[in-house]
Amino acid sequence: MTCVEIRSLLPFRPLEVLEEDEAEGVSAHLASCQACSKLAQTYDGAFETLREPTEDDAMPATKGDFAAGPLPEKVFEKIVARIASPEAPSAGVATTPDLSIALVCSFCHDVLARDQTCYCASCLAPHHDDCFRSHGRCSAYGCEETRTVRPQLERASASAAPARSRGPRRSRIIALGTVLVLGGAAAAASSYLSKPMTVENKAAPTAMPPAAATPPTTTTRVAFTSQELKDVPVQEALDFFAKNSNDVVADPSVRGRVSVRVEGPNDWPAALESVARQLKCRVLPVGYGMRALVPMADTDWDTAKGDVRTLLKDLCSKSGKNVIVAPDVYGTMRGNLRGLPWRRAFDTIVSTCDLYCGEYDGIVVVAAHELRGARSFDADEANVRPRDGTPDATVDLTLKDARVDEAILALAKVAHVTVVGAIPPSEARVAFSVHDVSWFDLLNYLAWTGNYRIVQPSPTEISLEPRRPHDSKVEPSLHCVRASAAELVQVLASRAGKNFVISPEVRARILDVDLVGFGYEAALHAIADAYGFKFDETAGVLTVTLNKEAKVAQSSYGSGLVARIDYGEAVQAYVGVVQTILHVPGDPSACEVLIDSRGDGQEAHGVGELLELKTNSLKGGVTQVGSCKAKITAIRERSIELEIDGTWKAEMFLGKF
Amino acid sequence: MSTGSSGAILEDMADLSDSEAASRCKSGADPEHAAFRTIYERHGPDVFRFLRRLLKERQAAEDALQETFVRLHRGFGGFDPERALRPYVFSVARNVAIDVLRARSKRERTEPLREGAAPGEAPVVEGASRNESKAAVHESLAALAPEHRSILLLRHVHGLKLEEIADGLSCTVRTARNRLRAACVLLGRELKRRGIISEEVAS
Numbered sequence: 005m006t007c008v009e010i011r012s013l014l015p016f017r018p019l020e021v022l023e024e025d026e027a028e029g030v031s032a033h034l035a036s037c038q039a040c041s042k043l044a045q046t047y048d049g050a051f052e053t054l055r056e057p058t059e060d061d062a063m064p065a066t067k068g069d070f071a072a073g074p075l076p077e078k079v080f081e082k083i084v085a086r087i088a089s090p091e092a093p094s095a096g097v098a099t100t101p102d103l104s105i106a107l108v109c110s111f112c113h114d115v116l117a118r119d120q121t122c123y124c125a126s127c128l129a130p131h132h133d134d135c136f137r138s139h140g141r142c143s144a145y146g147c148e149e150t151r152t153v154r155p156q157l158e159r160a161s162a163s164a165a166p167a168r169s170r171g172p173r174r175s176r177i178i179a180l181g182t183v184l185v186l187g188g189a190a191a192a193a194s195s196y197l198s199k200p201m202t203v204e205n206k207a208a209p210t211a212m213p214p215a216a217a218t219p220p221t222t223t224t225r226v227a228f229t230s231q232e233l234k235d236v237p238v239q240e241a242l243d244f245f246a247k248n249s250n251d252v253v254a255d256p257s258v259r260g261r262v263s264v265r266v267e268g269p270n271d272w273p274a275a276l277e278s279v280a281r282q283l284k285c286r287v288l289p290v291g292y293g294m295r296a297l298v299p300m301a302d303t304d305w306d307t308a309k310g311d312v313r314t315l316l317k318d319l320c321s322k323s324g325k326n327v328i329v330a331p332d333v334y335g336t337m338r339g340n341l342r343g344l345p346w347r348r349a350f351d352t353i354v355s356t357c358d359l360y361c362g363e364y365d366g367i368v369v370v371a372a373h374e375l376r377g378a379r380s381f382d383a384d385e386a387n388v389r390p391r392d393g394t395p396d397a398t399v400d401l402t403l404k405d406a407r408v409d410e411a412i413l414a415l416a417k418v419a420h421v422t423v424v425g426a427i428p429p430s431e432a433r434v435a436f437s438v439h440d441v442s443w444f445d446l447l448n449y450l451a452w453t454g455n456y457r458i459v460q461p462s463p464t465e466i467s468l469e470p471r472r473p474h475d476s477k478v479e480p481s482l483h484c485v486r487a488s489a490a491e492l493v494q495v496l497a498s499r500a501g502k503n504f505v506i507s508p509e510v511r512a513r514i515l516d517v518d519l520v521g522f523g524y525e526a527a528l529h530a531i532a533d534a535y536g537f538k539f540d541e542t543a544g545v546l547t548v549t550l551n552k553e554a555k556v557a558q559s560s561y562g563s564g565l566v567a568r569i570d571y572g573e574a575v576q577a578y579v580g581v582v583q584t585i586l587h588v589p590g591d592p593s594a595c596e597v598l599i600d601s602r603g604d605g606q607e608a609h610g611v612g613e614l615l616e617l618k619t620n621s622l623k624g625g626v627t628q629v630g631s632c633k634a635k636i637t638a639i640r641e642r643s644i645e646l647e648i649d650g651t652w653k654a655e656m657f658l659g660k661f
Numbered sequence: 662m663s664t665g666s667s668g669a670i671l672e673d674m675a676d677l678s679d680s681e682a683a684s685r686c687k688s689g690a691d692p693e694h695a696a697f698r699t700i701y702e703r704h705g706p707d708v709f710r711f712l713r714r715l716l717k718e719r720q721a722a723e724d725a726l727q728e729t730f731v732r733l734h735r736g737f738g739g740f741d742p743e744r745a746l747r748p749y750v751f752s753v754a755r756n757v758a759i760d761v762l763r764a765r766s767k768r769e770r771t772e773p774l775r776e777g778a779a780p781g782e783a784p785v786v787e788g789a790s791r792n793e794s795k796a797a798v799h800e801s802l803a804a805l806a807p808e809h810r811s812i813l814l815l816r817h818v819h820g821l822k823l824e825e826i827a828d829g830l831s832c833t834v835r836t837a838r839n840r841l842r843a844a845c846v847l848l849g850r851e852l853k854r855r856g857i858i859s860e861e862v863a864s
Contacts, residue, residue, distance in 0.1 A: 015849035019816050021841045024690040050857050055818055075705050083730045084694050114756060138806060292791045
């Protein structure tokens with residue numbers, strides 16, 4: 005060890021917090037280096053001084069209840085008195101009651117007073133001011149925000165000077181009274197004008213104007229007055245929004261009571277967000293003139309430092325799409341995609357990352373290179389505007405707890421639109437009361453809720469098809485991570501009933517595929533296009549070679565571990581956690597392989613050791629994430645053999661590919 | 662409670678171990694607070710000294726001592742008597758002291774800086790007398806954040822083991838060691854800033 009290294013360790017020596025090897029190194033160095041030894045003595049002296057009593061410590065001996073202890077008098081009596089009467093706090097010390105619900109600082113986990121709390125500007129984790137400062141950023145795991153926000157409450161209370169509180173308060177009460185009277189009158193007038201009924205046809209659909217590219221504006225129907233709702237049912241709050249601004253619909257599952265205050269005509273979006281937060285919902289813009297409150301679901305993705313591959317796969321799997329992401333798609337992206345329809349999020353990522361996207365008979369391929377055989381991936385989601393010439397008439401509709409397919413029929417009736425074919429029944433139910441909204445916006449919402457896809461053969465005709473649900477039980481399904489290309493092509497080609505030959509170059513490739521309900525040939529072609537393979541079929545024999553012309557980067561998973569799982573008929577599983585073999589010491593038969601299962605270079609494993617692995621197993625077409633114990637049973641030159649859950653074996657290959 | 666009976670009970674309780682005393686407090690079998698008093702007598706002086714060092718002001722330390730033992734008594738419900746009591750008492754005292762210091766720093770932020778309290782004005786004590794040097798060392802400690810100061814005091818002055826500190830802070834021994842090391846580094850910096858430690862000495 006050098007002098008510089010030793011000096012950095014000297015402060016730890018008096019407190020005996022050196023590691024064993026460090027202590028040995030320091031002792032050895034101090035014995036030989038006079039300068040460092042002198043410095044060490046200075047540290048020792050300074051730390052020894054700390055042990056000596058200060059002037060503050062030198063208290064006169066008290067004649068308390070017990071003579072020897074230097075304790076202040078009568079404190080114990082005070083403590084006993086306070087224990088007996090738990091409400092009496094000590095002067096100068098904040099106490100906590102026996103049972104309390106309190107904010108806790110994310111950093112020090114101590115209780116927070118609301119007026120002392122600052123919140124992370126990104127994740128709203130509460131902190132003490134000084135905790136946030138001393139940590140330098142948010143202490144929530146994975147959050148790196150360095151800014152904080154404070155609740156409005158604090159500003160309000162801080163700005164309220166006691167001397168001038170009476171006057172404004174009185175005037176506010178008077179103003180509030182006026183507002184309530186005016187608001188009540190306005191509400192009464194409004195409710196008189198628009199009588200709710202089960203199905204009301206207000207629009208005159210015979211003369212529907214053509215669709216206009218109107219901007220998403222806020223239409224105020226009643227002269228707006230400030231209003232406050234306190235602890236009202238959610239439907240009442242939504243009616244309030246509908247009467248004063250835009251229509252808001254809510255899923256029937258969204259229930260509860262809310263309080264909201266709206267100060268002016270421009271304040272309603274913030275107020276709606278507040279309502280959504282109270283109901284643990286999010287606000288989904290359904291069209292130009294309508295918003296929906298939907299429960300927080302898995303359609304929110306926080307993509308802070310998200311891996312593009314994972315994100316694309318997540319998006320597609322949640323929408324029920326099969327996707328193959330080519331190996332040349334890699335990298336991370338930052339941002340928040342919250343409350344977006346999956347397709348919009350998907351398009352955003354694809355266009356942001358300058359990727360190509362195509363479709364093979366239901367299998368979406370995303371690649372960084374141009375896709376040759378794929379057809380374009382058309383939008384098939386409900387969140388599209390009416391096509392050219394589609395009437396954009398508005399309707400009023402009130403429904404109380406109807407099935408979505410019934411609601412669509414009712415909407416078609418009031419909008420004078422023909423429904424072509426039968427609408428598949430839906431289990432989802434809706435309840436809403438909307439006024440003067442675009443019928444197509446409402447249709448979009450209903451289709452989104454009922455998981456339908458809108459097909460619009462003509463401006464006045466619609467038909468609805470069910471979207472393939474995510475948990476489709478349609479066979480076949482295939483899930484593999486970092487599988488050998490030979491393995492996978494073999495499975496697909498044999499299922500497709502083809503004789504095949506795989507070139508050695510292809511054998512060395514690693515594939516990453518997760519498909520549910522697909523055609524074997526389509527999958528083969530999609531994989532070929534994504535990974536740059538070439539298929540030639542001559543005399544009934546499929547030859548799989550590497551397409552030299554395809555500029556596909558093959559090294560995104562260049563080195564590492566391949567999990568090759570025994571593809572049985574019933575069990576499809578893969579080992580997804582073991583990422584990288586760090587090191588195989590000289591002789592493979594020495595049986596020591598270091599597996600970095602967390603990517604931190606800390607874990608070492610050998611034969612006979614148990615690994616905790618995450619697994620994905622397939623049951624009824626649904627991928628289930630779980631974990632299993634795997635025991636390393638053999639370590640070979642280029643692979644490891646694992647026995648997983650004591651029932652089946654997997655072989656993991658390692659090496660450069 | 663008469664003084665005589667109190668004295669007799671105290672004598673009985675003198676041999677009571679921490680764990681037994683805590684068990685009695687927890688189970689409510691201590692109506693006269695005799696077991697609790699034993700705990701107070703046994704750990705109170707050290708805790709008070711610890712609080713004096715952290716809080717400086719005697720009155721604040723007394724209040725904090727009071728609060729510490731009130732919290733301790735109220736927290737016996739969730740305390741496992743098999744755990745060592747001493748680190749637990751110190752961890753409660755540490756939390757109380759940090760609360761007090763936080764409230765104090767908030768008050769001070771709204772007030773103008775006190776004379777001589779500005780950072781960076783610490784005098785260099787080259788060749789200072791023993792007393793001045795001692796004061797400078799204590800000032801260095803006082804300049805640390807309460808979290809660092811308290812952990813240093815627990816280890817260095819009150820002699821808690823790393824395991825006990827870890828137990829009190831509800832963290833692993835390694836984390837406790839790392840926090841101590843961080844505190845040491847900061848104290849070393851303060852000492853250097855005040856001229857107590859000088860790299861020139863070594864060179």
